[in-house]
Every structure is written in structure tokens, then in C-alpha cells.
Amino acid sequence: MNRATPQAGPALTAFTQLLSSTRRGARLARLLTVTEMLSWEVPQGLAERAELVVAELAANAVLHGHVPGRCFRLSLTYDRTAGRLTVEVTDARGECEPRVPAPDTGPDDGPDTEAEPLRTGGHGLTLVTALADHWETVPHPPGGKTVRAVLTSPAAGG
Numbered sequence: 001m002n003r004a005t006p007q008a009g010p011a012l013t014a015f016t017q018l019l020s021s022t023r024r025g026a027r028l029a030r031l032l033t034v035t036e037m038l039s040w041e042v043p044q045g046l047a048e049r050a051e052l053v054v055a056e057l058a059a060n061a062v063l064h065g066h067v068p069g070r071c072f073r074l075s076l077t078y079d080r081t082a083g084r085l086t087v088e089v090t091d092a093r094g095e096c097e098p099r100v101p102a103p104d105t106g107p108d109d110g111p112d113t114e115a116e117p118l119r120t121g122g123h124g125l126t127l128v129t130a131l132a133d134h135w136e137t138v139p140h141p142p143g144g145k146t147v148r149a150v151l152t153s154p155a156a157g158g
Helices: 023-039 044-064 111-115 124-131
Strands: 012-019 072-079 084-091 134-140 144-152
Touching: 012 023, 023 044, 023 072, 044 072, 044 084, 044 124, 044 144, 124 134, 124 144
Parallel strands: none
Antiparallel strands: 012 072, 072 084, 084 144, 134 144
16 A cells, blocks of 8 residues: 655745845844744744844844845745755845954953943844854855855754
């Protein structure tokens, strides 16, 4: 007797969307990511990491990559077989290279520490570094850049 084997969907799925370079566009990028992760049946841990990575990269695109009249692009690619999700956020400002900030050294550094204000931002890429297996910046001609983060599911073995 032959049985039909249920298919979980295609091995490779992709999503791309242009979004306004505004706070609303960044929020929509996160919400679209959540929706796609649910429809693709991405493992919960990987989906949660992707949501945070997209939120940080989209916020950076809006804050640091904004050019009036230009959108940013969110691209997601999920390889079900490898358990690998690739997140790409492309903006129009290629001259602004993202950098992970130097770690804070704490209040016992010396007499100048009280003069420096407490930073409430600038740690998004530290979070991306912690959540992604790898991230990089690549040029996007004619003048933009793409920040690409690769996340894998622990069940996929790396």
C-alpha cells in the first residue's frame, strides 16, 4: 500500500519588500518577518532570533541609512533543509559602515567616567552579533549597502 508523505513546503523560500525609511517602516519590517516565519513554519527559536535581528537592522537602516525619498529593502531567505535563515537589509547610505561598539568598561575606569553621559543606544549590532551566526556588510551599487545576517537552527547542526 502506498502512502502519501506530507510535504512541509519548498526547501527554499524567499520574501522581499521595500519599506519606507521611517520608524513605521522599521516596525513593519519586524511584523512582516514574524508573519513570514509563521507561514514558513520556521522553528520558534530561530524565528524569535530573526525578529530581533530584523528589528535592529531595520532600525539602523532608518536611523543611519536614511536618504530622503529612498526606501530600505528587507529580504528573507529560508533554507528549510539546512535550517538556515538569511536576513538582508539594504539602505541607500553605503558610506556609513556599521560597527560594533567597543565594550563598556564600567564605572571604575577613572575620574573621567562621570563626565560621559550614559549611552542608551548604539548596542544593536552587539545584539545582532550575539544572535546571528555571522553578519557582514556588502556594497549595494550604486551607493548603498546591504547588511546580511545568517542565522541557523540549532537542530540543523550549525
